[in-house]
Amino acid sequence: MDFRSARKAVLQLLETTAPADVPALLHWMRTTRDFDEFTQDNNDIILKSIATDLRDCLPIEAMLCSEHLALQKIRQQPEPTVHIDAFLYDEDFIDTLCEEGKMSRNYCTVCGSHQTAPLGFISHSFSLMELKFIYHHVLPDLSGKVLVDVGSRLGTVLYGGYLYSSAVQLCGVELSGEFCQLQEMIIKKYQFGDRIKVLHADICTQSSLLQTADIIVMNNVFEYFLPESQQARQGFLCVALVVLELTL
Ligand SMILES: C[S@@+](CC[C@H](N)C(=O)[O-])C[C@H]1O[C@@H](n2cnc3c(N)ncnc32)[C@H](O)[C@@H]1O
Known part of the structure; x- marks a missing residue:
C-alpha cells in the first residue's frame, strides 16, 4: 500500500470508530511507543x-x-x-x-x-527501545553536556548517547576490566573515540569526574554487583557528590 492509500485507510478507520472513542484513539496514536519499530533509522x-x-x-x-x-x-x-x-x-x-x-x-x-x-x-543493560526513549523523551537537549554512566558494562548508554544525543562527552566507568575491553573494541570499530571515553575504575575513586558531569546515569549499578554494606556506601557517595555539585 502506498502513502496515499495508507493515509486514506487510517482516516476511514477513524471515521468508523465509535465517536466516543475517537479522542482516546487519537491520544494513543500521539503518545504510544507501539510505532517505534516502524521508525528504525x-x-x-x-x-x-x-x-x-x-x-x-x-x-x-x-x-x-x-x-x-x-x-x-x-x-x-x-x-x-x-x-x-x-x-x-x-x-x-x-x-x-x-x-x-x-x-x-x-x-x-x-x-x-x-x-x-x-x-x-x-537484564543488566537497557534495550535499544529504552535507550531511544531515554535520549529522545526523558533527557533534555544534551548539547555541550557531559554524561557519566556509572557501571557502563557493554557500553550501551554511551553508544546510545553518541548516536541519539549531542552530548559533548560520554564517559563510562566500569569495574570489570573485561567489559572495558569489549567497550574499547566497539569504540574503535565504530570510531566513537572523539566523544566516548571508558575508565576501568571503581566509581568511588572518581569524585572529580562525577563533579564535572551534567548528567549521571545509574542503571541498577550496585544491587547485583556489590554486597549490601558497600551498596549503601557507594550509593551515598554518588548522591552526596551530585548534591554537592548542585549546591556549588
Ligand atoms: C546493571 S549494569 C549497568 C549497565 C549499563 N549502564 C546499562 O544501563 O546498560 C551495572 C554495571 O555496574 C558495574 N559496577 C558495579 N559497581 C561498580 C562500581 N563501584 N564502579 C564501577 N562500576 C561498577 C558492574 O560491573 C556492572 O557491569
Missing part, C-alpha cells in the same frame, strides 16, 4: 550491528564467570530467574531462540510433569 541499525558484535564475544547469558556476586544474586531470586541482556536480545530474538530450543521462557515446576511457569528475566 540508521542509528538503530548501527546499535543493532553493535549488539551482533557483542553477542559474538559473549556467552548466551552475557555474564562473566568473574561476576560471582551477580550470579549468586540471580540464583537467590525467589523464582527461577535468568539474565537475558535486553540490549543483546530483543523480544523477537528471544522468541527465535526459544523456537530453536536454545532458550526457554518457562521452567518445569514439578519435575517430570507438564506443569510449567514463566521464568523470571532480568
Whole structure:
C-alpha cells in the first residue's frame, strides 16, 4: 500500500470508530511507543550491528564467570530467574531462540510433569527501545553536556548517547576490566573515540569526574554487583557528590 492509500485507510478507520472513542484513539496514536519499530533509522541499525558484535564475544547469558556476586544474586531470586541482556536480545530474538530450543521462557515446576511457569528475566543493560526513549523523551537537549554512566558494562548508554544525543562527552566507568575491553573494541570499530571515553575504575575513586558531569546515569549499578554494606556506601557517595555539585 502506498502513502496515499495508507493515509486514506487510517482516516476511514477513524471515521468508523465509535465517536466516543475517537479522542482516546487519537491520544494513543500521539503518545504510544507501539510505532517505534516502524521508525528504525540508521542509528538503530548501527546499535543493532553493535549488539551482533557483542553477542559474538559473549556467552548466551552475557555474564562473566568473574561476576560471582551477580550470579549468586540471580540464583537467590525467589523464582527461577535468568539474565537475558535486553540490549543483546530483543523480544523477537528471544522468541527465535526459544523456537530453536536454545532458550526457554518457562521452567518445569514439578519435575517430570507438564506443569510449567514463566521464568523470571532480568537484564543488566537497557534495550535499544529504552535507550531511544531515554535520549529522545526523558533527557533534555544534551548539547555541550557531559554524561557519566556509572557501571557502563557493554557500553550501551554511551553508544546510545553518541548516536541519539549531542552530548559533548560520554564517559563510562566500569569495574570489570573485561567489559572495558569489549567497550574499547566497539569504540574503535565504530570510531566513537572523539566523544566516548571508558575508565576501568571503581566509581568511588572518581569524585572529580562525577563533579564535572551534567548528567549521571545509574542503571541498577550496585544491587547485583556489590554486597549490601558497600551498596549503601557507594550509593551515598554518588548522591552526596551530585548534591554537592548542585549546591556549588
Ligand atoms: C546493571 S549494569 C549497568 C549497565 C549499563 N549502564 C546499562 O544501563 O546498560 C551495572 C554495571 O555496574 C558495574 N559496577 C558495579 N559497581 C561498580 C562500581 N563501584 N564502579 C564501577 N562500576 C561498577 C558492574 O560491573 C556492572 O557491569
